[in-house]
Amino acid sequence: MEQTYTKKEKVKQLSIILVPILVTQLGLFAMNFFDTIMSGQYSTEDLAGVAIGSSLWMPVFTGLSGILMSITPIVAQLVGAKKEKEVPQSVIQGIYVSIIMALIVVIAGYFALSPILNAMNIDAEVRRIAYQYLIALSFGILPLFIYNVLRSFIDALGLTRISMFITLMSLPLNIIFNYVLIFGKLGLPALGGVGAGVASAITYWLIAAISIFIIHRNRPFKLYQLFSRIYGVSFSKWKEILVIGIPIGFSIFFETSIFSAVTLFMSSYSTEVVAAHQAAINFSSFLYMIPLSIAMALTIVVGFEVGAGRMKDAKLYSWMGVGVAVTISAVLGLIVLFFREPVASIYVKDKQVIALTAQFLFFAVLFQLSDAVQASVQGVLRGYKDVNITLIMTMISYWVIGLPGGYLMANYTDLAYFGYWLGLIAGLTAGAVTLTVxxxxxQKRRSSQVSKV
Known part of the structure; x- marks a missing residue:
């Protein structure tokens, strides 16, 4: 990361950081994407089972990973303030926190998974697939969380292409593992959707191992000597990580969990509706990787400028990134609008499910702009380490406005399951407006503080 002086230099630096993050996010998402479409090619029941399993797992994963994302603004601000010697301690303590979190998730899942699935109104076969998919996936939780900490460290230094390299190495392997385990190749039994969980767990161990190797052996990471000594537990550092990370994690959890909650509500409808809904959500999530990547890049550059006390530069980066996110999302939304059925046919072969998926995708297009605004603005706020008010705003937008509104429209109007999607649109729009305010x-407050100094 370097200080920039002109708009052209800022665009260049933001692009250098953003593009690898985008490729990395698309690569990581592609693992879930291929889990979904390859399971759907095996059977509609396997698609529905993976859909239910993913809906339970994703809010937990994204929420807890959000806590670990606090490493990015912490390291970015330390580097911006020329305090590089404090970086290793922060990263290692982040790894300790990630290990504790992984153990808590596994233990909680052991006791809670069966009761949750048994309480759902789904077919027995779909329930079995969802349960076994999550059990298989759980074997990769520990390395996945550790990787998130290491990736936050790598990205905070502005070297996002390294994360991209790691993901691009692992993605083809994940697809091969999926193919072998889902469809039963090379003499192995066909596991269906459960095989996707096994494949993902194996891939998570690989990306963690590759990350550790690169950080230990390559510049500039090895200059920080993360693994050259054993660090004792520092509860003060844990507090710093958690004070920043918990609001970030819960903000992300409130957003992702509303999508998962809608999917769980959808389980009361037919397997075809569940499969169509999941296919549409999956593709919408794919498009969301663009504003999410922009948000992650903004956290890095804004955090760097704030750490250095350059508030005007931080503000310029902020609105530059939000504008890019909105523009790209608008263009992609129009493309999806006109190619909904071809997109739907990627996921399933059943014509009824394709038609339903195309209808859901129409609603997905409507919330693309709101999603782009709220995601990118949250990324900026994290760069400022402003996370507590964001937590309250996202909770109200998604869980007080979005989900209850969707439930009422789905159950007390003729909209049926489409009502839930209108609720999503309302929640995301409320989030975009309040976060922007x-x-x-x-920014006005920070600017006035600087002018007084």
Missing amino acids: RLLIL
């Missing part, structure tokens, strides 16, 4: 207030 918060950013404007924060």
Whole structure:
């Protein structure tokens, strides 16, 4: 990361950081994407089972990973303030926190998974697939969380292409593992959707191992000597990580869990509806990787500028990134609008499910702009380490406005399951508006503080 002086230099630096993050996010998402479409090619029941399993897992994973994302602004601000010697301690303590979190998830899942699935109104076969898919996936939780910490460290230094390299190495292997384990190749039994869980767990161990190797052996990472000594537990560092990370994690959890909650509500409908809904959500999530990547890049560059006390530069980066996110999402939304059925046919062969998926995708297009705004603005706010008010705003937007509104429209109007999607649109729009207002207030306050100094 270097200080920039002109808009052209800022665009170049943001692009250098953003593009590898985008490729990395698309690569990581592609693992879930191929889990879904390859399971759907095996059977509709396997698609529905993986859909239910993913809906339970994703809010837990994204929420807890959000806590670990606090490493990015912490390291970015330390580097911006020329305090590089403090970086190793922060990263290692982040790894300790990730290990504790992984153990808690596994233990909680052991006791809670069966009761949750048994309480759902789904076919017995779909329930079995969802349960076994999650059990298989659980064997990769520990390395996945450790990787998230290491990736946050790598990205905070502005070297996002390294994360991209790691993901691009692992993605083809994940697809091969999926093919072998889902369809039963090379003499192995056909596991269906459960095989996708096994494949993902194996891949998570690989990306963690590759990350450790690169950080230990290659510049500039090895200059920080992360693994050259054993660090004792520092509860003060844990507090710093958690004070910043918990609001980030819960903000992400509130957003992702509303999608998962809608999918669980959808389980009361037919297997075809569940499969179509999941296919549409999966593709929408694929498009969401663009504003999410922009948000992650903004956290890095804004955090770097804030750490150095350059508030005007931080503000310029902020709105530059939000504008890019909105523009790209608008263009992609129009493309999806006109190619909904071809997109739906990627996931399933059943014509009824394809038609339903195309209808759901229409609603997905409607919330693309709101999603782009709220995601990118959250990324900026994290760069400022402003996370507590964001937590409250996202909770109200998604869980007080979005989900209850969707439930009422789905159950007390003729919209049926489409009502849940209108609720999603309402929640995301509320989040976009309130977060933008918060950013404007924060930037005005920071600017006045600097001018007084």
